[in-house]
Amino acid sequence: MHDDFDRCYRAVQSKDSRFDGWFVTAVKTTGIYCRPSCPVRLPLARNVRFYPSSAAAQRAGFRACKRCRPDASPGSPEWNVRGDAVARAMRLIGDGAVDREGVTGLASRVGYTARQLERMLQAEVGAGPLALARAQRVQTARVLIETTDMAFSDIAFAAGFASIRQFNDTLRAACDTTPTALRAKASRRDWSASAPDGQALSLRLPVRTPFAYEGVFGHLAGTAVPGCEEVRDGAFRRTLRLPSGYGVVSLTPQPDHVRCTLVLEHVRDLSTAIARCRRLLDLDADPEAVLDVLGADADLSPVVSKAPGQRIPRTVDEEELTVRAVLGQQVSTKAARTHAGRLVAAYGTPVADPHGGLTHTFPSTAQLADIDPAHLAVPATRRRTVTTLIEALAGGELTLNPGCDWQQARQQLLALPGIGPWTAEIVAMRGLGDPDAFPAGDLGVRLAAEQLGLPGDVRELTTHSARWRPWRSYAVQHLWTTLDHSVNHWPPKETP
Structure with a gap:
């Protein structure tokens, strides 16, 4: 979609949140990129560029907007509706495959050489596997900085950075700020207190509306397996088998997001755990596209219009x-x-x-x-x-x-x-x-x-x-x- 300048510009003009995650808007005069729904004043068209992902914008030298947090928007639904090599690679990167297996391991899973996969991702996403994994590490680090009291050195290694210096330099380049400033600003928000390994981490999982959460949560509750899944205090809870250990997640639905509380044996599994929870609830779906097609069937339309925004009850494994x-x-x-x-x-x-x-x-x-x-x-x-x-x-x-x-x-x-x-x-x-x-x-x-x-x-x-x-x-x-x-x-x- 990012290649259609006029369509993207119209979406930004209307501040349409449905397009958050589809593309990002970069402004050449400020060096900042935003969500399509960012409330800031729209710049002149000649100063705007559109990129398919935060990673592509960061690779081009743009920094994330501190107001609209484009790196924390829902993921692009494109990667969940396609079965080609690029989409499969994007799903694996989201699951942490690059950090665990490297680019060579990722490429072998998709069935290509590392060089072939690099070319395909560059052509379509505007960034290679390492840049995409780097953007994911930045988002993980930002979540930990803003929602926990962990030491920055612990956050750096939990997010997958090789050194404290790399962590600091990357945060400064991607966010135009320091970890200390990020935490100071976040302390004024309504975040839940949280801590390192073995203690609760609370965050919001963004979702595109409409969101008929009763369907997906009801299905997961109705099929819950004793011992590893349960419903308690209005939340669906389950255990997670993760690369470095286990986790326990509690998911509580809201009309425009899901409150997620995670207890991880090893906090380095955070990004993988988040990706799997999003996959479980199908949170990166595009409900408007589904409504356009299913609502056109006269027999099915009454059911669709009664509860628009259904999600597929999926799995973490x-x-x-x-x-x-x-x-x-x-x-x-x-x-x-x-x-x-x-x-x-x-x-x-x-x-x-x-x-x-x-x-x-x-x-x-x-x-x-x-x-x-x-x-x-x-x-x-x-x-x-x-x-x-x-x-x-x-x-x-x-x-x-x-x-x-x-x-x-x-x-x-x-x-x-x-x-x-x-x-x-x-x-x-x-x-x-x-x-x-x-x-x-x-x-x-x-x-x-x-x-x-x-x-x-x-x-x-x-x-x-x-x-x-x-x-x-x-x-x-x-x-x-x-x-x-x-x-x-x-x-x-x-x-x-």
């Missing part, structure tokens, strides 16, 4: 979601939760949660490698499917992560015994984030469709769904919300 989807085949939601809870209690890593009832993380593929069939109280065919799935994930025959190819993942899933189109589409929709996944055989989807006068037959409904593309996953979520089911209650009628 693609492999976890897939195991849970297989356990949920042809059983009730309650039974699926029970089956998954047994695995959590038997194989998950214990966690400390003094303020709640969480006990373990959901086990990793490695932890499930030697699973005892006694912990799988499911039919023998389902048991074989689970064990085969775990073997495929452990052996690399099946790749599921933020940067995997959606279509290839579907093919790999369908090649496994016991996994059919329903499971593959649920994984594509909720695990991988494909906005056009469509589990047409889902019983709830078919019942909801019939109630609205849409075809209930799988083939006919699939044909009809073509008019909802590329947002069929969101159509599924809208259909689900019409049912009288526990996943549609937020706050839940009773805590799962």
